[in-house]
Amino acid sequence: MTNRPPSEPESSQRTALGFDEFIAIMVAFATIGAILFWSFSRRDSSWNLNGLLSPSSTPSRSVQPNQVLPFPTGKVEPNAAPKNVLPSSPPEAVVEPKTPELPNNSATSSGAVLPSAQVIPSQSPQTPVSSSTGLESSITLSALPLVTPAKQKSIIPPPIAFNDVPNNFWGRRFIDVLSSRGILQGFPDYSFRPNQPVNRAEFAVILQKAFEQEPSKTAIAFQDVPAKFWATSAIDQAISAGFLKGYPKKTFNPQQNITRVQVLVALVSGLNLKAPTSPNQILSVYKDAKDIPTYATSKIAAATANSLVVNYPNPQILAPNKVATRAEVAAMIHQALVKRGKLERISSQNIVRRRSLSPKLSPTPKQNLKGNLSTGG
Known part of the structure; x- marks a missing residue:
C-alpha cells in the first residue's frame, strides 16, 4: 500500500448560538415587527411623515395636486386606498424628506408648509379592499350631475270641472x-x-275662505245661531272683520x-x-x-x-x-x-x-x- 497524505479533517459542526447572539436576533426581529406594525397602522394617513420631522423642518419644494412623491424605499403600500380625496377628511400635505442638494426657495425660508391634495397610489386589481373603503370610493368616484334650477311650477291646482258650468258661461x-x-x-x-x-251663512263661509280672516276673539251670541252651527266660526269672523252685521235683538238670520x-x-x-x-x-x-x-x-x-x-x-x-x-x-x-x-x-x-x-x-x-x-x- 502506498502512503497517501492524510485526509483533511472534517469540518466541525457549527457552534451553538450564544446567549448574546440570541438576544440580538430577537431584538432585530422585534424592531422589524414594530416598523411593519407602525407602517400598516399609518396607511390611512397616506404615510404622512410630518410627525417625523421637527417643527422647524420645511419641505424642499411645493407639492402639486395629483402628484405622487417617491418614498425613500421606492415601495408601494399593498393595501393602499384608491386614488381619491375623501370629502370628509381635510387635505394634508405630503412632505418629501429634505435633501441637502436641493436649494431652498422663499416658501421654505418662511417655514410655512403649503397644504396640497392628498394623493394615494392607485390600487392593484388583486389587492382586497375593505367594504367601508369600497363604499366610500364608490360614493366619491360617482359623478354627480349638475342640477339646474328649473322654473318653479305653480302650486295652484287646476279648477274644478263642474258639469253645469259650460265654457261659454259668463262667469x-x-x-x-x-x-x-x-x-x-x-x-x-x-x-x-x-x-x-x-244665504247669509254661506256668504260668511265664502268670506272666511277668501280673505283668510283671523279667528274672532269677541263673538256675538246671536239667538238664531247655535253654538254648534256649521257656520258659527265663519259668522263670528265676518262680523269681527267688518264685512257683515247683525240685526236687532241679537239676530243674524243665517238662512236669509x-x-x-x-x-x-x-x-x-x-x-x-x-x-x-x-x-x-x-x-x-x-x-x-x-x-x-x-x-x-x-x-x-x-x-x-x-x-x-x-x-x-x-x-x-x-x-x-x-x-x-x-x-x-x-x-x-x-x-x-x-x-x-x-x-x-x-x-x-x-x-x-x-x-x-x-x-x-x-x-x-x-x-x-x-x-x-x-x-x-
Missing part, C-alpha cells in the same frame, strides 16, 4: 279662479249650481238669502273703501239707480269706482234688490280679491269700470255723465 272664469284656490266648492254630484241663491246690494255693501265695508265725493254722478251709469236703497248709495258708488260691480246680462242694470246667485257672488268676490292685490284682473264685458275724465274734455252740465264709466276689461 266661468271667475268660478274657475276661485274653485282652483278652494274658495268656492261644488256639490257631491260635481255641480256648481251657478244660479242658486246664497243675501241680495246683490248687501254683497257689495259687505265687500266695501270689509275692504274699508272710501266713498267717492260725487256718488250720484257715478251711480248715474245704472238705469235702475233709483232702486238702490238710501243707506247703500255711497257704498255702491265706492264699489262701482273700485270695479267690484259685475252685472249680467246688461252692465247698466244693477238689480240691487235681486237675490245674489252663486255665480254673481263668485264674480264680486273675485273683484274684491283683485282690489286687495291677491288675484290678477280678468277681462270681462260685465265688469263696470270707471273711466277717468280728461281735463280738456270735461263734460258740460248738459253732457251725459254716463261717459264717466265704462264696461269691459
Whole structure:
C-alpha cells in the first residue's frame, strides 16, 4: 500500500448560538415587527411623515395636486386606498424628506408648509379592499350631475270641472279662479249650481275662505245661531272683520238669502273703501239707480269706482234688490280679491269700470255723465 497524505479533517459542526447572539436576533426581529406594525397602522394617513420631522423642518419644494412623491424605499403600500380625496377628511400635505442638494426657495425660508391634495397610489386589481373603503370610493368616484334650477311650477291646482258650468258661461272664469284656490266648492254630484241663491251663512263661509280672516276673539251670541252651527266660526269672523252685521235683538238670520246690494255693501265695508265725493254722478251709469236703497248709495258708488260691480246680462242694470246667485257672488268676490292685490284682473264685458275724465274734455252740465264709466276689461 502506498502512503497517501492524510485526509483533511472534517469540518466541525457549527457552534451553538450564544446567549448574546440570541438576544440580538430577537431584538432585530422585534424592531422589524414594530416598523411593519407602525407602517400598516399609518396607511390611512397616506404615510404622512410630518410627525417625523421637527417643527422647524420645511419641505424642499411645493407639492402639486395629483402628484405622487417617491418614498425613500421606492415601495408601494399593498393595501393602499384608491386614488381619491375623501370629502370628509381635510387635505394634508405630503412632505418629501429634505435633501441637502436641493436649494431652498422663499416658501421654505418662511417655514410655512403649503397644504396640497392628498394623493394615494392607485390600487392593484388583486389587492382586497375593505367594504367601508369600497363604499366610500364608490360614493366619491360617482359623478354627480349638475342640477339646474328649473322654473318653479305653480302650486295652484287646476279648477274644478263642474258639469253645469259650460265654457261659454259668463262667469266661468271667475268660478274657475276661485274653485282652483278652494274658495268656492261644488256639490257631491260635481255641480256648481251657478244660479242658486246664497244665504247669509254661506256668504260668511265664502268670506272666511277668501280673505283668510283671523279667528274672532269677541263673538256675538246671536239667538238664531247655535253654538254648534256649521257656520258659527265663519259668522263670528265676518262680523269681527267688518264685512257683515247683525240685526236687532241679537239676530243674524243665517238662512236669509243675501241680495246683490248687501254683497257689495259687505265687500266695501270689509275692504274699508272710501266713498267717492260725487256718488250720484257715478251711480248715474245704472238705469235702475233709483232702486238702490238710501243707506247703500255711497257704498255702491265706492264699489262701482273700485270695479267690484259685475252685472249680467246688461252692465247698466244693477238689480240691487235681486237675490245674489252663486255665480254673481263668485264674480264680486273675485273683484274684491283683485282690489286687495291677491288675484290678477280678468277681462270681462260685465265688469263696470270707471273711466277717468280728461281735463280738456270735461263734460258740460248738459253732457251725459254716463261717459264717466265704462264696461269691459
